[in-house]
Amino acid sequence: xxxxxxxxxxxxxxxxxxxxxxxxxxxxxxxxxxxxxxxxxxxxxxxxxxxxxxxxxxxxxxxxxxxxxxxxxxxxxxxxxxxxxxxxxxxxxxxxxxxxxxxxxxxxxxxxxxxxxxxxxxxxxxxxxxxxxxxxxxxxxxxxxxxxxxxxxxxxxxxxxxxxxxxxxxxxxxxxxxxxxxxxxxxxxxxxxxxxxxxxxxxxxxxxxxxxxxxxxxxxxxxxxxxxxxxxxxxxxxxxxxxxxxxxxxxxxxxxxxxxxxxxxxxxxxxxxxxxxxxxxxxxxxxxxxxxxxxxxxxxxxxxxxxxxxxxxxxxxxxxxxxxxxxxxxxxxxxxxxxxxxxxxxxxxxxxxxxxxxxxxxxxxxxxxxxxxxxxxxxxxxxxxxxxxxxxxxxxxxxxxxxxxxxxxxxxxxxxxxxxxxxxxxxxxxxxxxxxxxxxxxxxxxxxxxxxxxxxxxxxxxxxx
Numbered sequence: 365x366x367x368x369x370x371x372x373x374x375x376x377x378x379x380x381x382x383x384x385x386x387x388x389x390x391x392x393x394x395x396x397x398x399x400x401x402x403x404x405x406x407x408x409x410x411x412x413x414x415x416x417x418x419x420x421x422x423x424x425x426x427x428x429x430x431x432x433x434x435x436x437x438x439x440x441x442x443x444x445x446x447x448x449x450x451x452x453x454x455x456x457x458x459x460x461x462x463x464x465x466x467x468x469x470x471x472x473x474x475x476x477x478x479x480x481x482x483x484x485x486x487x488x489x490x491x492x493x494x495x496x497x498x499x500x501x502x503x504x505x506x507x508x509x510x511x512x513x514x515x516x517x518x519x520x521x522x523x524x525x526x527x528x529x530x531x532x533x534x535x536x537x538x539x540x541x542x543x544x545x546x547x548x549x550x551x552x553x554x555x556x557x558x559x560x561x562x563x564x565x566x567x568x569x570x571x572x573x574x575x576x577x578x579x580x581x582x583x584x585x586x587x588x589x590x591x592x593x594x595x596x597x598x599x600x601x602x603x604x605x606x607x608x609x610x611x612x613x614x615x616x617x618x619x620x621x622x623x624x625x626x627x628x629x630x631x632x633x634x635x636x637x638x639x640x641x642x643x644x645x646x647x648x649x650x651x652x653x654x655x656x657x658x659x660x661x662x663x664x665x666x667x668x669x670x671x672x673x674x675x676x677x678x679x680x681x682x683x684x685x686x687x688x689x690x691x692x693x694x695x696x697x698x699x700x701x702x703x704x705x706x707x708x709x710x711x712x713x714x715x716x717x718x719x720x721x722x723x724x725x726x727x728x729x730x731x732x733x734x735x736x737x738x739x740x741x742x743x744x745x746x747x748x749x750x751x752x753x754x755x756x757x758x759x760x761x762x763x764x765x766x767x768x769x770x771x772x773x774x775x776x777x778x779x780x781x782x783x784x785x786x787x788x789x790x791x792x793x794x795x796x797x798x799x800x801x802x803x804x805x806x807x808x809x810x811x812x813x814x815x816x817x818x819x820x821x822x823x824x825x826x827x828x829x
Contacts, residue, residue, distance in 0.1 A: 365380065365495065380490060381829075386558055387762050388519055391460060391777055406692075421606070427829060437602065444456075446466075446736050446826060447464070447467070447808075448714070448806055448809070448813075450782055451461070452777050452782050455706065455777055455778060455780060457780050458781050458782055458817055459778055459806065460781060460782060460783050461784040461803050462806075464669075465666055465805065466636050466719055467583060467806050468667070468709055468808045469667065470569040470668050471522075471669060473708065474705050474708040474712070477707075477708040478701040478704050478708070481701040481703075484700075484701075487701070488696065489698070489699060490696065491522070491696060492692070492693060492694060492695055493692055493693075493697045494692075497649060498697060499703075501703040501704055501707065502520060502697060502703055505518075505674075505703050505706055506702075507677055508707060510676055510729040510764075512644070513654060513676045514654060515660075516677070517677070517679045517681060517682035519674060519675050519685050520703070521673045522672050522695050522696060522699075523672060524665045524700040525550075525551045525673075526551075526690075527672075527673030527691065528533050528631050528633075528661045528675075528680075529551045529552070529558065529676050529691065530690045530692060531629070531659060531661050531820060532552070532556060532558070532629065533560075534688040534792070535627070535687045535688075536559040536596070537559060538560040538595070539561070540561040540596045541562050542556060542559065542561045542564070543564050543565075543574060543577060543578070543598070543600070544563060544565050544566070544601075545564040545565070545568055545601050545794050546566065546567060547568040547569075547605050548602055548607075549602065549605070550603070550634070550788075550789065550792070550795075551633075552600060553792075553793070556600070564581075564680050565794065568608065568610075569612065571611055571613055571617060571620060587611060588827065596617075597625070597626045599617065599620075599621055599626040600627060600629045601614075601617055601628075601629075601631070602630075602635075603631070603632040603635030603640070604632075604748050606634060606750060607797055609748040609750040609751045610744060612646060614646050614650045616632075621656070622656075629658060629659045629661070630658075630659070632661065633661070633663035634749065635662075636666075637667025637668060638643075638667055638720065638722075638724075638749050640720065643667070643713050643717070643720045645660070649747075655662065658677060658678075660677060661676075662805050664709075664765070666718075666749075667709070668709040668710075669728065670698075670705040706784075719807060723749060724747050727751075729745070729747060729806045729817060731744070731745075733815065733818045734751065734753070734818060735817070737821065737825060737827075738826065739829040740753040740754065740755065740825050741754060741755075743778050746804075749804065749805040749813075750805075751802055751805070752800035752801070752803070753801040753803060755769065755829060756769055762767055762790060763797040765798065766785065768828055768829060769785050771824050772821070772828045773801060775823075775824035779820045779823070779824065781817045782818065782819060783799070783801050783803065785800070785802070786800045786801070786802040801821075
């Protein structure tokens with residue numbers, strides 16, 4: 365009886381099932397049976413052949429041969445606190461290598477504030493911001509940054525590199541279009557990769573080339589208006605370019621942003637705390653309304669005696685990153701003591717605005733003196749705290765220039781001036797970058813320091829080059 369009912373039920377299922385479904389299921393069943401029963405063809409190797417192949421087999425090394433002269437193997441030992449002066453390999457040096465533009469790394473008041481915070485909260489926050497990693501100092505810092513920049517809201521990241529690298533893919537996605545200066549730093553490049561958007565590079569600091577590319581895109585949009593309506597367009601630039609030390613032509617960029625309806629992202633990692641009468645960056649320097657910029661990001665590792673970074677803009681800009689900024693969501697929050705160091709640095713910004721003019725004066729002095737080198741060529745704006753020295757005349761290859769500059773740096777350190785070669789992942793950079801000595805200007809330098817550094821670098825470069 366049960367067998368008859370089961371047979372009738374199966375028959376009902378088959379009658380109610382569409383023919384194409386029955387055919388598909390039958391083909392799938394046949395395929396599965398064939399895969400299970402099918403014996404793979406091919407002639408089996410004899411024992412002698414197997415032994416021969418084993419004898420001939422040479423596995424690839426787990427680690428490839430490394431050049432003994434590779435720069436990463438040439439470590440220098442720092443044996444003191446980092447400040448205007450630094451002890452490198454036992455030699456007391458004037459420090460022209462550290463990103464300590466305002467000299468806050470040796471400020472005792474900021475250090476004491478950080479130590480008080482350490483005693484209160486301990487060392488780390490032990491979690492990301494969205495999961496028991498938010499403390500009152502984080503909220504205070506975000507509020508202070510937003511008010512300092514005159515915008516609605518700020519969001520703080522725990523690592524400077526991840527700030528802009530997380531912010532870009534939080535908004536730009538596959539199918540979007542991003543116009544980017546070809547000299548942008550590596551963090552921006554990683555953000556572009558993560559966005560999976562279509563990237564269009566324009567010539568460094570060339571607004572006319574950018575306009576040409578925008579006009580070409582406008583013509584393509586006219587041919588396919590439906591696609592154009594769905595495509596979002598972004599423009600990404602730096603305030604001061606880390607790789608060149610040159611200022612962005614922001615007024616021209618903003619004009620093009622308005623004309624072609626672009627979303628403008630501005631990275632002020634170098635210009636924040638260095639440009640403008642009150643340190644508010646390149647927007648203040650050019651007197652550009654910050655509401656014209658959709659997103660401003662900056663590292664706090666150059667002028668604020670701490671680590672991490674921040675983005676500032678409208679309420680939407682900040683809140684969206686709390687749900688989509690990978691570096692914010694998945695990283696432990698900024699240690700409270702370093703958050704307090706940033707707050708104390710902002711206090712100094714507001715209390716002593718003359719420090720920015722002092723830094724700019726020192727940057728001008730360095731520019732005036734260092735452009736006189738006989739065998740090194742200076743690049744960078746006179747107001748930029750970052751400048752680059754290149755071998756002149758230019759050599760045949762990256763490796764030859766890099767080795768020459770390493771020798772110059774070694775001789776400078778031996779004689780009491782700490783300079784460093786700018787480090788690049790040469791095979792990962794979007795555009796090959798020339799080797800250079802990167803000079804970082806410190807507000808605490810005096811004219812005698814700058815003159816002494818010039819003489820030592822000039823003597824070292826003349827010997828090597």
